[in-house]
Amino acid sequence: MSTPVTQIDEVKTTPWAGGHSPFSVEYGKMMMWFFLLSDAFTFSSLLISYGALRFSATSWPAADLVFQSVPGLVDSGQPLVFVGIMTFILILSSVTMVLAVEAGHRNAKKEVAWWMVATIIGGFTFLGCQALEWTHLHHEGFWWGSIPEAEELKHLFKGGEEASFHVSAQQFANLFFTITGFHGFHVFSGVIINIVILINTLVGTYQKRGSYLMIEKVGLYWHFVDLVWVFVFTFFYLV
Amino acid sequence: MSSEHTETHAHGEEHSSMTKGKIIRVFLILLGITVVEFIIALYLVPKGVIDIKWANPLYIILTLFKAFYIVAYFMHLKFEKVGLVYSIIVPILFIIGLILVLTNESHYWIDLREAVPGL
Numbered sequence: 001m002s003t004p005v006t007q008i009d010e011v012k013t014t015p016w017a018g019g020h021s022p023f024s025v026e027y028g029k030m031m032m033w034f035f036l037l038s039d040a041f042t043f044s045s046l047l048i049s050y051g052a053l054r055f056s057a058t059s060w061p062a063a064d065l066v067f068q069s070v071p072g073l074v075d076s077g078q079p080l081v082f083v084g085i086m087t088f089i090l091i092l093s094s095v096t097m098v099l100a101v102e103a104g105h106r107n108a109k110k111e112v113a114w115w116m117v118a119t120i121i122g123g124f125t126f127l128g129c130q131a132l133e134w135t136h137l138h139h140e141g142f143w144w145g146s147i148p149e150a151e152e153l154k155h156l157f158k159g160g161e162e163a164s165f166h167v168s169a170q171q172f173a174n175l176f177f178t179i180t181g182f183h184g185f186h187v188f189s190g191v192i193i194n195i196v197i198l199i200n201t202l203v204g205t206y207q208k209r210g211s212y213l214m215i216e217k218v219g220l221y222w223h224f225v226d227l228v229w230v231f232v233f234t235f236f237y238l239v
Numbered sequence: 240m241s242s243e244h245t246e247t248h249a250h251g252e253e254h255s256s257m258t259k260g261k262i263i264r265v266f267l268i269l270l271g272i273t274v275v276e277f278i279i280a281l282y283l284v285p286k287g288v289i290d291i292k293w294a295n296p297l298y299i300i301l302t303l304f305k306a307f308y309i310v311a312y313f314m315h316l317k318f319e320k321v322g323l324v325y326s327i328i329v330p331i332l333f334i335i336g337l338i339l340v341l342t343n344e345s346h347y348w349i350d351l352r353e354a355v356p357g358l
Binding site: 015016022023024025030033037040041044045048049052053055056058064079080084088091092094095097098099102216219220223224227230231234238239 | 257258259262263266269270273276277279280281295298299301302305306309310313314315319320321322323326327330331333334337338341342344345346348349352
């Protein structure tokens, strides 16, 4: 006959009962999440300052007038087409990253490698597009601390006082290059990390380790970069 | 309460990884939302079907939907333990605080610019 156990003596098996991690994730993965949380704060402070400056301005350059070229194809009259392509490329490279993670769960080394290659190509294509976009704007006269001539500037606004154009255009230029630059820097470091991971996969580091968890951690970073772009895209190109 | 939640979470949801079909479905949702945003920006607003005043909140809502799908499915957060989910989501709420503070502040800046010409 078993001794009756009072309710208070029962061994608890709930997540917070002790003895194991309540989050049940590996240390590195959890730290990646907290790093991304801090990075989310950085990006949101940049985007919120952009919002505050834009709210307080009496005029602001219209996105569909500033961004209306597809570099190398058409010079004007195609609003948002090029950034649409860029967004598509980045979402697509996020998908290939999840597919690499999925292949990693099955320990399929070859598949992981191929999907990582696809992700890296996606990342480089995005960076190339970003470079073209920057070059185009630079030729128009936009840069940190510089804006186009007053004559050209007029065509980039839809209404508003003309006297306020130069201030708001300058704020727009500084914020655009700072925020997309910071995001582009993240994409660049993401591509570098992806290349390191690809080499490790090919060498067989994860095969020996018996788990492709590293792909998952780097995947988290890569998706975060995509996530930030979703917001940058909305606030710079749509709103 | 939170422990009960965790258990039903672990049993109820598919605890394993994303299947290929699911990945493609989330991809199509993200693509679809982006296409809708483009339709609004390129056709509905210029033709006056939707006023710009309503288009902006619409973009933000659609963006938040995209963010949800990326974080929940691609970043797999939906399938993690509730403790981890809350420790990531709750601090994000501080961002709402900064948004409130700075939008409020920017209204004062407008008044200031109107009061002091040339600022």
